[in-house]
Amino acid sequence: MEYSTQMEAARKGIITDEMKIVSEKEHISMDKLIGLMAEGKVIIPCNKNHKAISPNGLGSMLKTKINVNLGTSRDMIDLDMEFAKVKSAVDMGAEAIMDLSSYGDTRKFRRHLTENCPAMIGTVPIYDAVVYYHKPLIKITSQEWIDIVRMHAEDGVDFMTIHCGINKETAHKFKKNKRLTNIVSRGGSIIFAWMEMTGEENPFYEHFDEILEICREYDVTLSLGDACRPGCLKDATDASQIEELITLGELTRRAWEKDVQIMIEGPGHMPMNQIAANMEIQKTLCNSAPFYVLGPIVTDVAPGYDHITSAIGGAMAAANGACFLCYVTPAEHLRLPDIDDVKEGIIATKIAAHAADIAKGVPKAMDWDNEMSLARKKLDWERMFELSIDPEKARRYRASSKPEKEDTCSMCGNFCAVKNMNRILDGEIVSIFDE
Ligand code: SF4
Numbered sequence: 001m002e003y004s005t006q007m008e009a010a011r012k013g014i015i016t017d018e019m020k021i022v023s024e025k026e027h028i029s030m031d032k033l034i035g036l037m038a039e040g041k042v043i044i045p046c047n048k049n050h051k052a053i054s055p056n057g058l059g060s061m062l063k064t065k066i067n068v069n070l071g072t073s074r075d076m077i078d079l080d081m082e083f084a085k086v087k088s089a090v091d092m093g094a095e096a097i098m099d100l101s102s103y104g105d106t107r108k109f110r111r112h113l114t115e116n117c118p119a120m121i122g123t124v125p126i127y128d129a130v131v132y133y134h135k136p137l138i139k140i141t142s143q144e145w146i147d148i149v150r151m152h153a154e155d156g157v158d159f160m161t162i163h164c165g166i167n168k169e170t171a172h173k174f175k176k177n178k179r180l181t182n183i184v185s186r187g188g189s190i191i192f193a194w195m196e197m198t199g200e201e202n203p204f205y206e207h208f209d210e211i212l213e214i215c216r217e218y219d220v221t222l223s224l225g226d227a228c229r230p231g232c233l234k235d236a237t238d239a240s241q242i243e244e245l246i247t248l249g250e251l252t253r254r255a256w257e258k259d260v261q262i263m264i265e266g267p268g269h270m271p272m273n274q275i276a277a278n279m280e281i282q283k284t285l286c287n288s289a290p291f292y293v294l295g296p297i298v299t300d301v302a303p304g305y306d307h308i309t310s311a312i313g314g315a316m317a318a319a320n321g322a323c324f325l326c327y328v329t330p331a332e333h334l335r336l337p338d339i340d341d342v343k344e345g346i347i348a349t350k351i352a353a354h355a356a357d358i359a360k361g362v363p364k365a366m367d368w369d370n371e372m373s374l375a376r377k378k379l380d381w382e383r384m385f386e387l388s389i390d391p392e393k394a395r396r397y398r399a400s401s402k403p404e405k406e407d408t409c410s411m412c413g414n415f416c417a418v419k420n421m422n423r424i425l426d427g428e429i430v431s432i433f434d435e
Pocket of ligand 1 (some may be wrong): 144418
């Protein structure tokens with residue numbers, strides 16, 4: 001092959017099969033797509049060993065994509081149940097699945113995903129290292145952390161979260177500038193603890209060049225993890241978060257020198273008035289690399305409803321340049337999500353992504369809304385169900401409260417504005433009172 005990564009292909013002017021698919025899906029010309037990919041502003045995460053993938057592009061000018069986190073944990077090791085959740089997530093339109101398994105035979109689950117799942121597959125090798133080596137954290141060596149990255153690459157993972165921004169300098173800044181909720185990133189807390197206990201530099205930062213070689217070989221996209229993402233509104237945009245982002249910007253440029261595709265992970269918990277500014281800071285510090293946001297959750301007081309708090313933040317972030325939203329479920333902060341939580345989280349995140357796409361003028365994004373509005377005007381309930389983001393729920397709601405007249409709903413009955421306007425504009429008499 002004349003190229004190692006999609007970025008290298010773009011820089012050499014080679015049109016790959018993956019680019020053709022993305023160009024068609026996104027209604028974007030090949031020339032424009034290749035230009036954006038060569039600059040790192042658009043990426044197509046697709047490991048050479050992930051044969052089942054249906055490729056997708058990530059970039060602020062493309063349709064906003066969503067990721068669903070799944071995987072086993074010590075308290076939930078039913079592989080079949082996790083596979084069922086993956087299938088339902090993909091059926092509902094998730095473009096990416098992050099396998100965050102932290103218990104049991106994680107390799108079996110991961111390989112099953114890359115053999116069968118058309119969505120992009122992401123992982124966080126730090127979690128897996130702890131399970132795989134089956135020994136205390138302090139005993140894991142620098143080289144062993146990197147070996148796990150290679151294993152995930154061989155298994156066909158398309159993108160990996162690597163917590164390489166929290167080096168000794170960032171850790172020092174974090175300890176000097178006290179936070180209300182410390183480090184809330186799972187991977188970030190693990191690597192911080194390892195650095196504190198061993199006194200060594202973060203291996204993902206120290207051996208970044210070796211990681212780049214692995215990524216180049218398999219075309220793995222690096223998702224530069226935000227260990228210092230704020231875990232509460234009060235910690236948003238603080239010194240640790242910005243210090244880490246500066247480091248991620250430097251690492252982005254190093255990755256691009258080796259044609260490795262990059263995205264940057266972002267906050268976290270954040271007040272609404274800081275979101276647009278944070279997107280601008282990221283664009284500036286990281287040369288407009290695609291931005292992947294985890295939330296942002298816009299208030300800390302809604303456990304049970306954090307799919308809503310994060311959909312608000314996600315919509316604002318995406319409208320201001322983020323291109324990839326990690327779903328949050330109602331179970332966030334409370335428990336591992338069940339299959340209903342997964343559904344609620346996906347729908348909420350899809351709404352946020354779609355609303356943002358309309359706001360930023362993604363080609364054809366509003367066609368869907370226009371079709372729905374036309375069906376509403378015609379009071380064509382079947383068509384409305386078909387077009388609904390959650391057809392099953394829409395159908396169930398209407399069936400649960402049947403109107404007296406089929407061409408209205410039980411909200412207004414005879415007072416139905418849509419029906420009455422259609423009739424009066426058709427020259428009919430509208431009485432309402434005795435109909
Ligand atoms: S009855 Fe009211 S809510 Fe229902 S379709 Fe007509 S105008 Fe809309």
